[in-house]
Amino acid sequence: MSKIRGQAPWLALSALQTVLIGVGSVTITLAYRWVKVRRLGGVLDLLGVPALVAALWAARxxxxxxxxYSGFPWVRVGMTQVSGPFPEVASWVGSTGVTFLVVGVCAASVQALRPGRRTLRAGLPALVGVLLMAVTPQYATQTVGTFTVGWVQGNGPAGYFDDRNKGDMLxxxxxASKAILGQRMDLLAWPEGSVDIDPASSEPTRRLLGEISAAYGAPLLINAATTRGEQTFNSTMLWETNGSEQTYDKINPVPFGEYVPDRWLFERLAPDLVGLIQREYSPGRSAPVMDVGDTRIGLAICFDVIYDDVIFDAAQRGAQVYIFQTNNADFRGTDENVQQLAIARMRAIETGRAVVNVSTVGTSQVIDPDGSIVETIGVDTAAGRVSEVPLRAGITPASWLSPIVETAMVVASAGVLLWVRLHIHVGARKRKRS
Structure with missing residues (x-):
């Protein structure tokens, strides 16, 4: 039964994404059709058409x-290129920019292979695009020191369908943290859902967290569901011996995972599944950064990692290293954790900063600013590590240019497509008069 429940949301999401991709691809079909009517030639044919197709794809x-419901940016061509030959380009134009360039090269290749165009000149745009991406180096941020992080994957019962009692995750x-007790560290980082009791409502929990921080000689970065008034938040807290004074609440709760939009509707469609989600998490409003001594860390909680604004906001606020906390327990047996690792690696490249990605059940890893994996704790393993990571300063072009690139893709593609359609309409009216 739990397997069926797990597959139903996956099938629903896949179906929705298929529809959205299909509908979005209609604009690309129209672009090819309308451009064919205009019978473009020369530069417009070999460069303009691929650029329009790439912009339409990126806009979709x-x-x-x-x-x-806040979207699903997981399925981006740019994110898939972290293991490709051109990931460094992302530090200049961000993932959306990489999408535009990769799709543009593919569209230029298709354009060059169409009947009547199979010449060396027709293939130059694609070739030049590949060469430009191949020689583009990663934007260089400045090393300003090092930071020692203890990170622990507890492998506790963190899934919806796991048998567990209150406090089992803690x-x-x-x-699992005992494996690194006695080692020097600047911060001890635990994953999303690492504390399954709201510290605000439990004095024993607060006392235990303070004791752990004191025993390890470092602040403890934890995550728990917290309640304030009538609202519930997915909260990361920096806990020290005397408690927590810094909190970050997840900005993008997961629809159908952490809250149910339009619950009145979906309860009628799938009451058993929707009934599993008892808490309704509210979106946070705090900045995704915290200060550990003189070091500023950037934060993202699980699903947050796919949203550009969360990542780049932290960079612009002076984050020198990132700590990503996640819970992959409900995706055991799938490639979700590996996909999330790829996204975390791309974020390291885009921002030029090291990333410590710590999960409840795996995969956890330390990632260098160039996107390479330094250390890994595999799936379904309880373990702890202590890693020294570089601190970086400086804002990559991607960190401030990405919103501009995204806006440009939407506005330019819509504008050009409308312009082409208008010219076709005007031309048809002229021919009719003649």
């Missing part, structure tokens, strides 16, 4: 990344 990704994390 931007739209799907915002709608419905005990699993505390137990």
């Amino acid at each position: 990704e931007v739209f799907v990344g915002m709608w419905p 005990r699993a994390q505390a137990s």
Whole structure:
């Protein structure tokens, strides 16, 4: 039964994404059809058409990344290139820019292979595009020191369908942390859901967290569901011996995972599945950064990692290293954790900063600013590590240019497509008069 419940949301999401991709691809079909009517030649044919197709593709990704219910930016061509030959380009133009360039090269290749165009001149745009991406180096941020992080994957019962009692996750994390007790560290980082008791409502929990921070000689970065008034938040807290004074609340709660939009409707469609989600998390409003001594860390909680604004906001606020906390327990047996790792690696490249990605059940890893993986704790393993990571300063072009690129893709593609259609309409009216 749990397997069926797990597959139903996956099938629903896949179906929705298929529809959105199909609808978005209609604009690309229209572009090819209308451009054919205009019978473009020369530069417009070999460069303009691929650029329009690439912009339309990127614009569709931007739209799907915002709608419905805060969108699903996971499925971006740019993110897939982290293991490709051109990931460094992302530090200049961001993932959306990489999408535009990769799709543009593909569209230029298709354009060059169409009947009547199979010449060396026709293939130059694609070749030049590949060469430009191949020789583009990663934008260089400045090393300003190092930071030692203890990071622990407790492998506790963190999934919706796991058998567990209150406090089991906290005990699993505390137990796994003993492997690195006595080692020097600037911060001890635990994953999303690492504390399954709201510290605000439990004095024993607060006392235990303070004792752990004191025993390890470092602040403890934890995550728990917290309640304030009538609202519930997915909260990361920096806990020290005397408690927590810094909190970051997840900005993008997961629809159908952490809250149910339009619950009245979906309860009628799938009451058993929707009934599993009892808490309704509210979106946070705090900045995704915290200060650990003189070091500023950037934060993202699980699903947050796919949203550009969260990542780049932290960079612009002076984050020198990132700590990503996640819970992959409900995706055991799938490639979701590996996909999330690829996204985390791309974020390291885009921002020029090291990333410590710590999960409840795996995969956890330390990633260098160039996107390479330094250390890994595999799936379904309880373990702890202590890693020294570089601190970086300086804002990559991607960190401030990405919103501009996304806006340009949407506006330019819509504008050009409308212009082409208008010219076709005007031309048809002229021919009719003649």
